[in-house]
Amino acid sequence: MTSAPRLSLHVPEPTVRPGGKPDFSHVGIAEAGEVPRPPIDVNPSEIRDFAYTMIRVLDDNGDAVGAWVGALTPDDLRKGLRDMMLTRAFDARMLLSQRQGKTSFYIQSLGEEAIATAHRKALKPGDMCFPTYRQQGLLIAYGWPIVDMMCQIFANEQDRLKGRQLPGLYSAKEAGFFTVSGNLGTQYPHAVGWAMASAISGDTRIASGWIGEGATAESDFHSALVFASVYRPPVILNVVNNQWAISSYQGIAGGESAKFAARAHGFAIPSLRVDGNDYLAVYAASLWAAERARANLGPTLIEWVTYRAGAHSTSDDPSKYRPKDEWAAWPLGDPIERLKIHLIRIGAWSEERHKQMQAEVEAEVLEAAKEAESHGTLHDGPKPSAATMFEQVYKDMPRHLREQRQQLGV
Amino acid sequence: MTSAPRLSLHVPEPTVRPGGKPDFSHVGIAEAGEVPRPPIDVNPSEIRDFAYTMIRVLDDNGDAVGAWVGALTPDDLRKGLRDMMLTRAFDARMLLSQRQGKTSFYIQSLGEEAIATAHRKALKPGDMCFPTYRQQGLLIAYGWPIVDMMCQIFANEQDRLKGRQLPGLYSAKEAGFFTVSGNLGTQYPHAVGWAMASAISGDTRIASGWIGEGATAESDFHSALVFASVYRPPVILNVVNNQWAISSYQGIAGGESAKFAARAHGFAIPSLRVDGNDYLAVYAASLWAAERARANLGPTLIEWVTYRAGAHSTSDDPSKYRPKDEWAAWPLGDPIERLKIHLIRIGAWSEERHKQMQAEVEAEVLEAAKEAESHGTLHDGPKPSAATMFEQVYKDMPRHLREQRQQLGV
Amino acid sequence: MARMSMVEAIRDAMDCKMAEDERVVVFGEDVGYFGGVFRCTDGLQRKYGKSRCFDAPINESGIVGVAIGMGAYGLRPVAEIQFADYVYPGYDQIVSEAARLRYRSGGEFFAPIVIRMPCGGGIYGGQTHSQSPEALFTHVSGLKTVIPSNPYDAKGLLIASIEDDDPVIFLEPKRLYNGPFSGHPDQPAVPWAKHPLSEVPAGRYIVPLGKAAVRREGKGVTVLCYGTMTHVAEAAAEETGVDAEIIDLRSLLPLDVDAIQASVEKTGRCLIVHEATLTSGFGAELAAQVTERCFYALEAPVERVAGWDTPYPVSEEWDYFPGPARVGRALVKAMET
């Protein structure tokens, strides 16, 4: 035997850091239309290569091509465009509110709007999403009142969550939107459990779980996949790969040489890897997975490839760890821009109408913000009473909490 | 849209239950010699199909065939045979001791002896194993004194673990055998961390982590794979698929439609699926993985396919949940029998010498048991003093433990 | 009425609730076909089918996590953790999710789940089959923590827990599964059938959460205990002849402070006994509350007898276990001060 070499630790490093030239050659992008659309009862082993390619519908010209084109009407698409634009305008306004001190903290979804909005379109009333903090698009596409969302962000007297949760950690059962956790990954097994319950109950409703690529490293990701693999409940397991987890690039979660979509293979769960900035592709892939789930064919994992265009949150400055202009170089572009171009190309939209819609959504947001602010903001105006602090810890307030409330004198 | 069907829960069930005819058609067995032996620096993506086949060296006739034959000499093989036979004799004796009340509990490795013993042979002094409770073969193949193991089982005055651990949860640092945990899965990330430390230190030593197929469901399995994937430390990740986890068959861990070896694919970790009852295959695959690790090429996952021939532990009665005669129908046979036949076939062994060796190992075990028993058994004879109970909770005994020891009056 | 062991009473509680409420589902490692390593779910899969009682993968975090999802859907899952020592992988789901859902969603979602687990020592189980982690749950607001000491309570408390809309940690002292245990390992095992509290009514009844039971009346010293220690304390009182009033708390949170206060005000002395390690055990909370509430009635410091602050050993089990000798000495000492 030859003498062994000295070992060394491999620590993944993004291709570029601040000051460098953005490089996304490693992402692994396919041509639009390249990937076939299998029947929903396909044997997962037959589509393993789907984890290493990318389902895309909109090509560089803005044409919708290939087997995943689907049947969205121009009306559907215009609604989709509006959902994304409203989401972006909402985010912009809330960022401003945060800078104005009306709330403590905010997380935007800039650049990722297609995923939540198009996915929601593939779901039905009664289905339940288990989102992270970056899926406000689910609520907006559902048509949930943005005033309600803002009241939560301002933690004001109309906040249904009574100032208990960080801004943006909504709960809206009626809209199929599970209470968002500040803990990463925990909601993924909930989605699986909810779907198992639906199956146990002979129901028809399905669940949709959400996680970021960074959080796939969490153990709960594994728990969810194990249970989904064993009991085959009707659940869609979404992985939003936006390339970053605060300052850590996706390689730190295991994405340096593997694809997150492939995580499903060890569980015989079918898996798709999809252009997350392509509204049509997101809708088509979501629908495929939803149909599988509804047909009792079990779970599907989908890796949505996108880019976190903004800071992680208002507490973060991304220029410290990545080039400022990385988004501009992102090869999958801007989801709003891409859908707009497609709509124009099929003769269903114009620059003019787009500007008009932009003005419209901004006005809608502004008006909502005014209304929400009239109910108070974090440090100003009406707020939930301190007595509510002791409520809903349990269904009925136990004696020790009654005593503590009395001690506080509220 | 058509109205959706009512959903239902899928609960995996083994092909047979007590009273049924054993059926192992689902295992997925390849011909001996079928799988090629790639270079150790193979790109993991090129050997993904290895997870769905099986590396086997010994064929049905007892011949060693194919690229994984390796270079074990007849002496090596006879030593291997003896290791397995000693392990089995040791287990048999300890089962008896348990029935005699000399210990409270025992876990045997019947039918799985090839895995630990041949694996140990592929490791070097200084390497560290992170075993479960079923890898006593690692110690025996290392040549660790079985008297010492028995003293631990009897929790007697010579027990280096001072009666603190369940029987069989050894610790033997010198033998590269990490303290066994009663908690499933926890030691898998330790193996990865130890290997990372070796790499950080520019060392040449490697780690070998162990887990049962049932415990792959645990979150720590995922943690280990994530960290192994990211930092590529020199570690072998062994999954012993012995078909059962107490009363739960491997389908309850996700093995119904997936192969455990494929769990590695989502992490771009190369993965082998190996006949665990084939001493030569186990050695060859272990060596391949060890060479990869030593060459700084990172982790390898190996699924060892075997069958838990005995009860889970002395607290368990397997006839409650599986056919009594399942082992007889196990298609990969008995590892001792298979190596014996091979040795006879190559003219290096005989039935006669086998009988002699059997007598030899039994005598060795008997003598060791006598010696160990002379130092006490669980309820009889000398035992660790109660004062030791307060020691080694911390490096230095803190005041509150000194006070508690005084309170006990020891 | 039937004579039942604690295992049977626990099983009967689940059987009873599964029969009357379709939403009740039972799962955990080895609980389905096999019926659980302690046989608590034996026969339930046969009776109610595989989708209401089934085996779970070995992943405690997943077990709790999917139970929460099921609870949020509207089911009433009863999940088994094979040993309390293995609950820690599921601790995050319990603390961060089960306990918080209702609060953080303004009441929209909640987790009406029961997490059953055998706890405590006395079976030579060593550090991974003997722990008593109750204090790790009582510190977490949003959880209820329950621990029965006999078949009657076990069934009534478990039914109450399943019907409860909050997450309940249901600790089952495994040393009591098949008979009461006074803490004398050398005495022959006694079956439950000989104990009055093994008389278990048929069908549904509840023992409400938050109500303690006086197991033995006395005027000398109040003993606060639960689970196996109830029986040990009774033995210690008998053996020492100390006029102890023994209170079996049954539910640690909510806690029956009235019963505690009434007794300590009567006796003026208080001894707390638990198997869990001493430091930051639930006994600390009891001691603090007794001092806060009954300070002027106390004639002697509140004392605690508990597991030593070490991992639970195997061969030194009976030096570790707070048996009748240690409890008895503390009783005598309490009377002397």
Next chain:
Amino acid sequence: MARMSMVEAIRDAMDCKMAEDERVVVFGEDVGYFGGVFRCTDGLQRKYGKSRCFDAPINESGIVGVAIGMGAYGLRPVAEIQFADYVYPGYDQIVSEAARLRYRSGGEFFAPIVIRMPCGGGIYGGQTHSQSPEALFTHVSGLKTVIPSNPYDAKGLLIASIEDDDPVIFLEPKRLYNGPFSGHPDQPAVPWAKHPLSEVPAGRYIVPLGKAAVRREGKGVTVLCYGTMTHVAEAAAEETGVDAEIIDLRSLLPLDVDAIQASVEKTGRCLIVHEATLTSGFGAELAAQVTERCFYALEAPVERVAGWDTPYPVSEEWDYFPGPARVGRALVKAMET
């Protein structure tokens, strides 16, 4: 000597140990290139290279688990959990492994690791960025639990923790990172530079684990506290004029019972203050021990002021936080009874 913030002092401790001991490695989520979300590891990767300071995947169980493996190998890992609220996924590795290795291996293996984590409230962080889980560690034998209240202690305690051969849970009150905090959110933030305990010696020194510090001498009532509450208690004493003796415990386990006993025997009164929820908090253990050890010196019941038994809210933060008003009222009440 230099004036340092607590962040700087913590960083300096790691820097100092990394420089003098090759075995010290530092990792955690975002701690490598970026230097940690609170900047505690800023510059360490640049200085010591990627294999001694690096980013970890978002998996707290894995972070603790690999740290244990590294420790068993012979390194001295310092792992960061981004917020104490996220330690629970790693709780099993801490309780079942880090805390038990030495014991169960008869001393062959041990885990000389430090697990650092920002804890406590006061930053509008809500239930997932505000918790104080110290009692969940003090109940676990085999662990040490440390919590500094100022830059000087932070550096000295962290160095002592890194040098310690046992696993240490090192809690960093995040509200103190950049300045002391008296509990008055409406008062302008004060930088550490104005506080005497921001004078931090250069190079290695230790503050030994298990030694409390008297922050304010007094004869009326002993206040036992740690972390942010040290400053709140000081403010409350100033504002009420109560002659309080304020003891900053610094290390909860091992605990400086001599300092506690001496003070309570002098004052005859004891108030315990912590941010964590009341029930089964570390205050319960302190109350129990004070009563056990100083019963006959006590003139009034030991009282506790703590976080309410609810999840930590966002907008009601200042009603939740045990600020100087509540602590002050308790001080006055203690003197009146």
